Amino acid sequence: MASDIFGDPVAAELPEPPAEGPGLFGDPAPLAPPPAAAPAVATAATPYRVLARKYRPTSFADLIGQDALVRTLKNAFAQGRVHHAFMLTGVRGVGKTTTARIIARALNCIGPDGQGGPTPDPCGVCPECRAILADRHPDVQELDAASNNGVDDVRELRDRLRFRPAQGRFKVIILDEVHMLSSAAFNALLKTLEEPPPDVKFMLATTELRKVPTTILSRCQTFHLKRVPQDQLRAHFARICEAEAVPAEAEALAMVARAADGSVRDGLSILDQAMALAGGEAVSAALVQDMLGLADRGLAVDLMQALMQGDTAGALALSEAAHERGTDPAVVLSDLLDLTHLLSRMKTVPALRDDPSLPEAERSRGAALADKLPIPVLARAWQVLLKGLQEVAQDGVNRRAAAEMVLIRLAHLAELPTPGDLVRRLTEAGAATAAPPAAPPPPNGGGLRAIASGGSAALAMAVPAPQAAAPAPVPSSFREIVALASGRKPSLHAHLRLNVHPVRISPGRIEIRPRPEAPRDLAQQITALMQEATGTRWTVSLVNEGGEPTLAEQGRTAEADRLALAQNHPLVQAVLAAFPGAKIEAVRDASLDAYGLAPAMAADLAAGSLGEGRDFAPPDAEPVGPDDELPQED
Known part of the structure; x- marks a missing residue:
């Protein structure tokens, strides 16, 4: 606006007074000018608020699915036993920060008359409640611990707490995602959290309670906010749809509730998106299904029926239909x-x-x-x-x-039987067709035992073998000499088993070929062992070539042979054929010694004829029944 030299507005720009009565020359009074159009900003619609913010709970009564939390807090306010620090934990969107804001209002509410005190039912109309609801209260500070997680941030916060509240009754500090604080920040917060000023309350919220130090947890009252059940979510979403005048199918709301997975905020975000997609029409189940890329719930049942009937073509056709959608x-x-x-x-x-x-x-x-x-x-x-x-x-x-x-x-x-059915069928078939044994069964109850789980089977085989003869007082084989070291000299026993090739054993004389890994004083150690065990002096000779495999190598060779015999057995092949991908995990023989060798196998090993003349189990052997005694395993 222009002005004269004295700063007054120019007369031409002053508004004219309204005309009253006829003009000076008897002319009729001019019509009043039409009102000026309001600015475009004034006529603009109120900015849209998403459902998650529009329907955010403002009192304990509005919280859904958290009955235990609400009852505890209401009783604490009624009895004047409000703790100075709360730890609110739960999955995203169940109301942790919302609960903290409601507690802040309950602490600072002064009532409609301005004379009220802390109450579990804040009025919502007093200046304190309105300021907190509008996120502009100077004494309610909400901090994101994910971005303010350093020790300097906590020290700055601690310095601000020295001053009294500027407006409200309490200073309320809301720390969201508190588990993101660094270790130094937690330590800086510890003392203040334990003994805060009397007019300060802490509200800590986290989705990862296990990441919060126990020293912090011990100074807080911890509340676990549960996932909201689906039926309560559906009812809540139905009320919101009614308030928004948007019809919605019950199955559509059920889909939204399932997709929310217990989170009210997630469910409201999905419902908001579905309402926008509907474009003012009803929210249907088909719309929500297409929006979320969900499979029809009936499709899962149809697909399961086809799969359990072995209808591969039908199952793939249903999968193709789902892919097209x-x-x-x-x-x-x-x-x-x-x-x-x-x-x-x-x-x-x-x-x-x-x-x-x-x-x-x-x-x-x-x-x-x-x-x-x-x-x-x-x-x-x-x-x-x-x-x-x-x-x-x-x-x-x-x-x-x-x-x-x-x-x-x-x-x-x-189409395949379960492991239990397969074992039962094999047992019944074997019992019906097996010929009577020509000789008494071996003492160890040799036979077949199958243990199957999922898609694999573990087979334990008991191999009949002659009983070992009582050992002579004086060792006559290298295995007996190694056995003397077991329990007496563990280190020597390990070297004799792993690093010594036996060449020749005779009374009073031992001839061996040690491996480079064997100790240099091996001969002296063996001499001392034999002197201690037999009471006589033995001569130990070391050679540079020849000799049998080490005991460890003999055991591995025997194990490989037993595994090959097991794989060729008819009953075992039947089990492997019934379970594609199954494998034999172990073959155990109760008659074997600690080195995995049978007592009568020493001569066979030396002659290179391991396994000749012995069978894993006769092809017509009768399988072990469910009531038969199984051999004991080591």
Whole structure:
């Protein structure tokens, strides 16, 4: 606006007074000018607030799914026993920071008349409550410990706490993600947290409670905020849809609640997105399904039925249909995994079949499917799906191809008997067809025992062998000499087993070829051992060539031969054929000594004829029955 030399506004720019009555010359009074148009900013709509902020709880009554927390805090305020430090922990979006803000209002509320004190039901209309709700209260400071995690930040905060509150009754410090503080920052906070000024309250929030030092936890009251149950989330979302005048299908809200995974904020963000996608129309289940890339819940049941019937073509057709709708292959496997868990629970907890929180398709069709599938089959499907999810998640892998291979594997396994069924069938078939033994069974009860779990089988074989003769008072073999060192001289025993090739053993004389790893005084150690064990002096000679394999090598060779014999046995081959990918993990013989050798094998080893004339078990041997006594294992 222009002005004259005295700073007054120019007369031409002064507003004219409103005309009253006729003009000076009798002219009619001019019409009043139309009101000036309001600025565009004034007519603009209020900025949109997302649902997570618009419907953020402002009182303890608004918190859902945290009944224990609300009851404890209300009682603490009613009794005047409000702690000076709270630790609020839980997954994201369950209300940790919201609870801290409600406590801050409850501490500083002065009531509508300005005379009130701390209360569990803040009024929401006093200047303190309004300032805290608007995030502009000078005494309620909310800090992000992820970005203010240094010791200097904590020292600065500690210095500010020396002054009295500027406006409210208490200074309330809200530290979010407190587990991100450094060790030095925790140490700087420790003393202040233990003995703060009387007008200071701490609200600490974290999603990783285990990362908070115990010295900090011991100075706080800890509250665990639980995941909000799906039924409460659905009811909460339904109320919001009604308040927003946006219709929504019940199944759509159920999908949103499942995707929220117990987090109110996550669920509201998903619901906000679904409302925007609906464009003012009703939020349908198909819309939410397409938006989140979810598989149809009925698809999981159809797919499980096809897989458990061995219908590979039908299962792949259902997978193809899900792929055309844009469903992620990992989501299909994850839904199958969830369904497997649900069916297993239905088998063990029959009351779950009437759970109203489950969709109708899962309650009715799932219950019928659970009646047909035994627990071993469900457990096997669980293991295959877990492994399949890992394969799909690998880098550089065609996710769709990996998922289809998992489905093919499941359909193939559905046609195979469970490990328990297989062992029972083999036992019954062997008992029906085996010829009576021509000789009494060996003392150790030789036979077959199969232990299978998942897709692998561990086989333990008992091999009949002649009983060892009582050892002579004087050692006559190298194995007997090595056995003398066992328990007496552990170091010498290890060298004799691993680093010595026996050449010739005769009464009073030992001839050996030591390996370079053997100690230099090996001969003296053996001489002292034999003198101590037998009471006579033995001569020990060392040679540079010849000799048999070491005892350790003999044991490995014998183990390899036993494994080869086991793999060629008809019953073992039947087990391996029934379980693709299974392998023999161990072959054990109760008659073997500590070196893995049979008592009568020394001569065979020396002659190079190990295993000749001995069979693993006769092909027509009768398998061990479930009530037969098994050989004892070392």
